Amino acid sequence: MSRDPNAITHFSALTPIRSAERETLGAYLATIPAGARSPFRRLDRTHLARWVIIDRVERDFPGAPPTPRPLRMQYLLFTSTFNGELGEHLEELRLRAGAETDAIWGHCIGYPGRRRRASFHRYFRHNRLPTTLSFAAYQSTIVEVRTALEVRDAHIPFAVRAQSLRDEDLQAAFIEHFGIS
Structure with a gap:
């Protein structure tokens, strides 16, 4: 195994x-x-x-x-x-x-x-x-953790800016910020 x-x-x-x-x-x-x-x-x-x-x-x-x-x-x-x-x-x-x-x-x-x-x-x-007691905060690889942190870091400035946007402008701003077409 x-x-x-x-x-x-x-x-x-x-x-x-x-x-x-x-x-x-x-x-x-x-x-x-x-x-x-x-x-x-x-x-x-x-x-x-x-x-x-x-x-x-x-x-x-x-x-x-x-x-x-x-x-x-x-x-x-x-x-x-x-x-x-x-x-x-x-x-x-x-x-x-x-x-x-x-x-x-x-x-x-x-x-x-x-x-x-x-x-x-x-x-x-x-x-x-010997390690008899241990703690892991999550079951993810370091690559997954770093990727999640990068995603979070990309979203923070958008979230701050988006707080003042009207609903009808939010989707366009999201697409523009993240380069989604």
């Missing part, structure tokens, strides 16, 4: 950061643009992705252990939500976000680099965390 290629999949990996590289990694992560210039924008299947540096255990929340053990090292937590199989997602990270992938995980212990495909996949599968 094959899996639906558009199914929403969640992935988390926890990788140890090399000693004394936390500040450099944090500074680099702070330079990564969001939105249209994000490296994740180049990934056709990724809905959401995030990096978090874990450098301490918080204790000020309800239910926290009273005396947690201190962390022996600092970690990079990566989480993502995407359409398809994990192998396809890792390939997109490796090939389409390659320079950023190397620049980020290059600060982590054991990272083999993107040029070694099999080692790259093994590294992320080895550092994978």
Whole structure:
């Protein structure tokens, strides 16, 4: 039985950061643009992705252990939500976000680099965390989401302008705005 290629999949990996590289990694992560210039924008299947540096255990929340053990090292937590199989997602990270992938995980212990495909996949599968609770706001591909956003963006200026149109002018304005003949 094959899996639906558009199914929403969640992935988390926890990788140890090399000693004394936390500040450099944090500074680099702070330079990564969001939105249209994000490296994740180049990934056709990724809905959401995030990096978090874990450098301490918080204790000020309800239910926290009273005396947690201190962390022996600092970690990079990566989480993502995407359409398809994990192998396809890792390939997109490796090939389409390659320079950023190397620049980020290059600060982590054991990272083999993107040029070694099999080692790259093994590294992320080895550092994978089980995902026991996840949430997907919708069951659509990233292409469908981007198309819907483009349609919405095309309709907003028309809707604003059309508010003042008389009923008899609305259809003509719609045809003119959207180029429908």
